[in-house]
Structures are given as structure tokens and as C-alpha cells.
Amino acid sequence: MTADRSAPRGRALRSENRRAEILQAAMSVIAERGYRGASLSAVAERVGMTQQGLLHYFPTREALLIAVLEARDEWDTGGTQGGAHAWPLEMWTLLVDYNTTRSGVVQTFSALLGESVTDNQPAREYFAQRYVMVRERAAATLRHEFGERLPGGLTPEEAAPLVVAVMDGMQFQWLLDPDSADMSAAFRHLIALLGEERPQGG
Amino acid sequence: MTADRSAPRGRALRSENRRAEILQAAMSVIAERGYRGASLSAVAERVGMTQQGLLHYFPTREALLIAVLEARDEWDTGGTQGGAHAWPLEMWTLLVDYNTTRSGVVQTFSALLGESVTDNQPAREYFAQRYVMVRERAAATLRHEFGERLPGGLTPEEAAPLVVAVMDGMQFQWLLDPDSADMSAAFRHLIALLGEERPQGG
Incomplete structure (x- = not known):
């Protein structure tokens, strides 16, 4: 039973980490290239994923950018x-x-x-x-x-x-x-x- | 000589009037349907032109909308x-x-x-x-x-x-x-x- 529950938890954690990594990469790309330069392909490349893989975490470019703004609010306010x-x-x-x-x-x-x-x-x-x-x-x-x-x-x-x-x-x-x-x-x-x-x- | 100059002037005036008519129509469409509803085709229809004809006056939707904002500034300030x-x-x-x-x-x-x-x-x-x-x-x-x-x-x-x-x-x-x-x-x-x-x- 324990094993049954820990495997999904491990996956959830890895997914959470991956998501944070993508947001961090997106933030860097935005800082360097601005709004128009922050394409899904540029962010995917920065984080070493395919664009298709990135879309698994964020369904659209806009969803990714909104998530970056949410993360910034979070960082700025110290949570x-x-x-x-x-x-x-x-x-x-x-x-x-x-x-x-x-x-x-x-x-x-x-x-x-x-x-x-x-x-x-x-x-x-x-x-x-x-x-x-x-x-x-x-x-x-x-x-x-x-x-x-x-x-x-x-x-x-x-x-x-x-x-x-x-x-x-x-x-x-x-x-x-x-x-x-x-x-x-x-x-x-x-x-x-x-x-x-x-x-x-x- | 006079005729040579008056014909282009007449055309310029008609063109100016047409332009003002388009801006007026665009303003109405914006008021009724908002930003997204203000398509070139909706404005063209309102003013009884083809979309191709409209593009002769305003090369893009954005150019038309900016011209509407300029006209609003002009109206608001009484010129x-x-x-x-x-x-x-x-x-x-x-x-x-x-x-x-x-x-x-x-x-x-x-x-x-x-x-x-x-x-x-x-x-x-x-x-x-x-x-x-x-x-x-x-x-x-x-x-x-x-x-x-x-x-x-x-x-x-x-x-x-x-x-x-x-x-x-x-x-x-x-x-x-x-x-x-x-x-x-x-x-x-x-x-x-x-x-x-x-x-x-x-």
C-alpha cells in the first residue's frame, strides 16, 4: 500500500520541481529578451525540453506567462x-x-x-x-x-x-x-x- | 490650370470625408461590440464598403483603431x-x-x-x-x-x-x-x- 501511494507522490513532486524549473527559465528568458522574445520554444530550449513537453505543463504561452507573473507576486511578497x-x-x-x-x-x-x-x-x-x-x-x-x-x-x-x-x-x-x-x-x-x-x- | 488643380482637390476632399465617415462608423461599432467585436469587416459593413475598400484608407485593423483613438482625443479636447x-x-x-x-x-x-x-x-x-x-x-x-x-x-x-x-x-x-x-x-x-x-x- 505504501509503495502504491509513494510512487504517485514521487511523480507529483518531480512534476512540481519541473514546473518550478520551467518558470525559472521563463523568467530568465523574459529578462533577457522581453515579452515578444519569450516564446515557448525559447523557454523549452533553455530548460532542455521539447516544446511538446513544455505544453504538458503549460497549455499555452499565455498560461505560462501568467504563471510567471503569479510566481513573481509570490517571490516579491515572500509568500x-x-x-x-x-x-x-x-x-x-x-x-x-x-x-x-x-x-x-x-x-x-x-x-x-x-x-x-x-x-x-x-x-x-x-x-x-x-x-x-x-x-x-x-x-x-x-x-x-x-x-x-x-x-x-x-x-x-x-x-x-x-x-x-x-x-x-x-x-x-x-x-x-x-x-x-x-x-x-x-x-x-x-x-x-x-x-x-x-x-x-x- | 484651374481645372487641373481642382479635380485632385475634389478627390482629396471626398477621401477626407470618407475617412471621417469610417472613423465614425468604427466608433459606433466599438461602442456596441467592444474591442474584439470591432473587426474590419464589421466596420466595412457599417459604412457600406468592402473590406478591401476599407484597407485603402487604413492598412490594418490596428491602424484604424489608433486613428479612432486619435479622433477621440481630438473630439474630447475640442481640437x-x-x-x-x-x-x-x-x-x-x-x-x-x-x-x-x-x-x-x-x-x-x-x-x-x-x-x-x-x-x-x-x-x-x-x-x-x-x-x-x-x-x-x-x-x-x-x-x-x-x-x-x-x-x-x-x-x-x-x-x-x-x-x-x-x-x-x-x-x-x-x-x-x-x-x-x-x-x-x-x-x-x-x-x-x-x-x-x-x-x-x-
Whole structure:
């Protein structure tokens, strides 16, 4: 009986490892070649599989890319996204800074976000769920930092969509023209607006 | 000589009218059927042309859709985008409100914005130029309203990318989940943060 159960478990584990290996390879290919360069064949080659073998793990290119974005969310948050801990506010700023060093995955995120609004699967489902989760996480951070009312006057729930919109919106401006759009500065400006009390008439 | 020149002019005018008619038809189809429903054949049928005839005016579906977005910018701004007049701040808020009534074209904008970051033509060129122009226009509005320093502490040039990022970023949140993301409220919150002086300790 034990043997009957351990063999499938061993297979499941190997499959899980293989999946992680593919995601890692896809992340490298994206970093080096950007969204369009991240073809199934390039990822298969990197991980030493046939394209047919890769399709066993991810049925389409889009499914693979969405899985990469999910894995990035997971890495970025240290796997705490479902947890009760609120991220410190500084982590959000550092994340935006970090994103300026990885245009390939930011480009992939932005391209799939564009696809997601046109009924596409699985991008639509991923982004819709992600927005609910990221807004909640942003609100938790702001509540932890400032309480029920931010110095700038908004509630955490009113401010959270702005935090997320500025992150995503600035990525487009930055990808299209990095010299004219400074994501890090813009994000810090928003945080200052939300969090700083200013004397009247200043 | 006069006849030699008037005939081509007449043709150019007819061609210009035809082009405007196609854009109008495309706008209607987008409003009714959204981004994916706005096929070249649907637009051709609406305007009573063959698809081949349509391709004479717009070489690809993407070129047609970009031309629709350009025409919308033109309509929305009353053709003043190159002019010296700064839009009143209230016009920006009304534009965001208006966009909540036309999800088809907002969806088209957002989908093509996603495409634009992956080396695509002509979307990339359109959006890169548009961002330069819209940021300038936003800065002009803010300077006209508040002078060289906004009550919230930023300069017009620091605040302009935030205004644009919140407009674009909120459109994605709203398209994916209109019940959970209120574009109009979010935009008003940002304007309040930028423009309202608040007493210390409030």
C-alpha cells in the first residue's frame, strides 16, 4: 500500500520541481529578451525540453506567462500575500524601485494586463483577482501605518486604488519613454501626498 | 490650370470625408461590440464598403483603431490640444466621468496601450507621443489653477504624471471589475490630494 501511494507522490513532486524549473527559465528568458522574445520554444530550449513537453505543463504561452507573473507576486511578497502581516510602506517603494531594474517582466505584466480587458483567459481572471488582493494589501499597509484616516485625508480603502493605479499607470509611461517618466519619483510623490500633513498656507 | 488643380482637390476632399465617415462608423461599432467585436469587416459593413475598400484608407485593423483613438482625443479636447489654452481642472474630472459611460472605447484604449509596450507599430508611437502631450496638458492645467507650487506640495510637472497614471491605471481596475473600482471617485481623491491644503494635525 505504501509503495502504491509513494510512487504517485514521487511523480507529483518531480512534476512540481519541473514546473518550478520551467518558470525559472521563463523568467530568465523574459529578462533577457522581453515579452515578444519569450516564446515557448525559447523557454523549452533553455530548460532542455521539447516544446511538446513544455505544453504538458503549460497549455499555452499565455498560461505560462501568467504563471510567471503569479510566481513573481509570490517571490516579491515572500509568500505572505494571504497572511495577516501588513507590508511596511517602505516595501512598496522598494518594489517600485526594483521594478525599474527588470523591464522584461514589467513589460510582460503590462502587455498581459492590456489583453486581460478583452475577455481573454486566463489573463482576465488573474488580473481581476490580483487587483482585489493588491488593493486589500495596500489598504492593510496604509491602515497599519496611519490608522483609519490618512494624514492626507483619505481612508485606507480610498487610497489603496490610487496606490495601485499609480504603480500600473506609471509602468506604461516608463516603458514607453524611460527618460521622461520616473516611476520611483512619481510613486514617492503619491506616498508623500497620502501621508504627509502639511501646514495651511504652506 | 484651374481645372487641373481642382479635380485632385475634389478627390482629396471626398477621401477626407470618407475617412471621417469610417472613423465614425468604427466608433459606433466599438461602442456596441467592444474591442474584439470591432473587426474590419464589421466596420466595412457599417459604412457600406468592402473590406478591401476599407484597407485603402487604413492598412490594418490596428491602424484604424489608433486613428479612432486619435479622433477621440481630438473630439474630447475640442481640437485644442496643440493650443495655448489650459483646460480647466474640472474638464479632467468630467472626462473621467464621461469615460465611465463608454467602456468600448476605454477597453480599446487599454488593450492597445498594452500592445504598445511590446514594440508594436503604430500603437507604440501613438502612445509615446500622447503621453508627452497629455502630461504637458495636465501640467498646464495645474499651473493655471495653482501656480508654480500646488497646495499639496508638488510642482505641476511632478503632479502631471500622477494625474495621467491614475486615469489610465484606474481604467484597468474599472474594466476588470466595475463594481469594485470607482474611477470617478479615485480621480476626485487624487485631485483633492493635489489641490487641497489641510490644517496640520487634522
